[in-house]
Amino acid sequence: MTEENLRTLVRQIVTECASAVADPNAIPIGISNHHIHLTQADFDKLFPGQKMEKFKQLKQPGEFASKQTCDVIGPKGTLEHVRVLGPCRSHSQVEIANSETFKLGVPAPIRLSGDLAGAPSVKLRTAAGEVTVQGVIVAKRHIHMSLTDAQRFGVKLGDTVTVEINSAGRRTIYDDVIARPRKDFTLEMHLDTDEASAANVQSTTVAHIIPKVQSTF
Structure with missing residues (x-):
């Protein structure tokens, strides 16, 4: 952990503690922006020879935004440079806002993460590869x-x-x-x-x- 990361963490802890004291x-x-979770196999196809690099630590333990992004391609349009979150999961999925379903042209259901039965598919594309992911949802x-x-x-x-x-x-x-x-x-x-x-x-x-x-x- 760098000195700057440590200072950021300390400031966050101090702020949260003060807030908790004021109002427990x-x-x-x-605020969850659109993002992608990938299996290791899909990550390797999209980013061959790469390791997932941490861009920003997220609040939940062990979870982070990576430096890697890719385009999400639906029947009607594309969301460019969508962030990949780590670590890798057992099933790839894409989480978008309801307003973005119209741009992509996919009827994404409102679900909790991991509940992907019947969810539509999209293509994920980078300069190095492309995969089709069955699992586009609007996060509940x-x-x-x-x-x-x-x-x-x-x-x-x-x-x-x-x-x-x-x-x-x-x-x-x-x-x-x-x-x-x-x-x-x-x-x-x-x-x-x-x-x-x-x-x-x-x-x-x-x-x-x-x-x-x-x-x-």
Whole structure:
């Protein structure tokens, strides 16, 4: 880790700790731009002789944006220079915003990552190669959290929650947000670029889970 990376990490930790002290129920928001996950075999076809190089560390442990990009080609159009995320996975998939389905011409379903049954296919192309990937989805909004966070919020894996986002000039309520607790996850809500834009999400914007009202009957 370089000195600059260490300083960035320290600043992030200090900022998050300060936010947690001020509001322990605040959930940071991560805006998920379109991206690609590849199997090792597909990576080798698109980037022969290369290793996946880290461009930027992501918030979830072990996950990173790589320096490698490729074009996503659909029946009607192309998304150029789409970032590949690492590490490699057991199945290649492409995650896009709903507005981008029209440009590509693919009826991408709204799914959690990895739920690819019946999802349409696109071509991925670099200067060195091309592959066809069956698995284009619009990511369903969700919250990564630790097991401790899950206990605090009173949720378990797969539960749906309602989330409130108060940003400048726009109060937005998002239903059907999926809880994704795991031992090593860091608390973060993931929205795609369409959803974040609609809610006017800024770098300091946070989300809050709206507690369910318990019936007295």
